[in-house]
Amino acid sequence: MPTLLNIVVLDDTGAISFASEPARTSGLADAIVDHMKGAGAGKRISATTYKDEPHVVLATPTADDMTAVVVHREDKSSTLVDFILSVDIAFDILNHFLTNPFEGITVVDQDSVLRYLSPVHERFFGHARGDAVGRPVQDVIENTRLHIVAKTGTPEIGQVQEMRNVARVVNRVPILRDGQLVGAIGRVMFKAPEEVHELSRQISSLRAEVDYYKKELAGLRHRAFGLEEIVGESDAIRQLKEEIRKVAPLDVPVFISGESGSGKELVAHAIHNLSRRVERPMVVLNCGALPSTLVESELFGYEAGAFTGARREGRSGKFEMADRSSLFLDEIGDMPMETQIKLLRVVENGVFERVGSNRARTTNFRLISATNRDLRRMISEEAFRADLYFRINGVTLYVPPLRERSGDIPLLVRHFVQRVSQRIGSPVRRIHPLALQMLQGLSWPGNVRQLHHEVQRAMIFADGSELTLANFRSLEDEAEHHQAPPPVNSSATIRETVGNVEHALIREALERHSGNKKRAAEELGISRSYLYKKLAEISQRP
């Protein structure tokens, strides 16, 4: 049977109009009459002592000028009673916590059912008043962990939670009654004051920085750095390797141009590794991967307390780290104009200051830079400084796009097949000549990086030990549209060209096997039904 509540209703003179049985029989109702005339007068929430025990008194005015009073017995050491006894405006404070426009409160019970959501939070999620109450909290609040806290009882303080693409700082705290977990409460800052905006901006910056370093690290793990890593036997690649061999030992700045994914970073590593500075690791900064505000502090480093969010002990920048080594500035075309002029000064005389410091420091690095952008055009559009351009390109190396060296594709594909199968344990060992031929006919706007990704994707989904045309279906549309000259007939599309090559291979195989279709299909690595389909096509051709 549920415990009966102590409820008393007082009329407009303060006399008892109704009292629940426990309140009446215990004498508490009479004590409440006195209390509401004395210390509790005019208060929505107050505390009193009855028979030596503290009680919390909640008084609510009703429409007919009566007052409904609910009385709850508390522990002797109740902080709530202490609070109510010491603070006259206790009710207003509690009310404020629940409706605070700057801080949303979410309460869940131990089953993770939402019991309360403050109005500001409801508005943020687009719920009508009270609508979300009663639903599992995970269905209402994006990325919540309150259900976990309500189960584990472990508080989570100062965590960042993304809600509707905004990062907010939240506290999640378990609620205990008599030492038992009964739910959890979450608090999140809304309409934050300036500092929280600043905090959220810093978090975004730091995330970008972390992502950047993760990528860098992943790159470093998978990369060996010598000339042998540059796969290719085409004239263009042979010439490029020759140029690298010549330029690397000369301590001049090198500028590498070429389309995205064509292998500029590989070239930079090879130059460094063939240079006299090889003893120290090359320092890399991708100017395009960092927010422009971070490029400068990354390059120059900063002093303790240089800006909000700076580390207390300060930090050295890439210029310092690259001293007596090489500095590779990737995507230099993305460097902000104001940083360009500062870089020019460092490249000219090796002197720089950390952000927030006047102390001149010196450094001696060899600059290797790269971009896929047209720097000359950027200069004419005043988006890149001409003086910096002339400083950075003591020597220019050009990495040709993959479509201009499609003869390298077989070697590259074999290289990637070997690498990927080692990494993911794929059974694929080779590629069918038709598939290779199709790949050689594509225009590869994403260059070697794209080829690598395509081979990897095909290998992930391949069943057997050989990649076939079917594993590259997604590229066929591209094959139809691209502009690269097909190897057989210059007016045919790639699909037609691939079709022609297929037909030719089938005819040859049939000839070799004196018309035996089973053996021809086996040799070509295709099914007999596919062979019949192709033969039907051949017979319909003029």
Ligand SMILES: Nc1ncnc2c1ncn2[C@@H]1O[C@H](COP(=O)(O)OP(=O)(O)OP(=O)(O)O)[C@@H](O)[C@H]1O
């Ligand atoms: N000749 C090559 N031999 C082997 N792998 C290559 C070759 N060229 C590029 N790659 C691979 O292709 C991917 C892209 O190369 P890289 O990062 O050097 O290109 P990038 O021109 O610097 O690209 P971005 O301009 O986008 O920075 C890397 O995984 C790299 O190892």
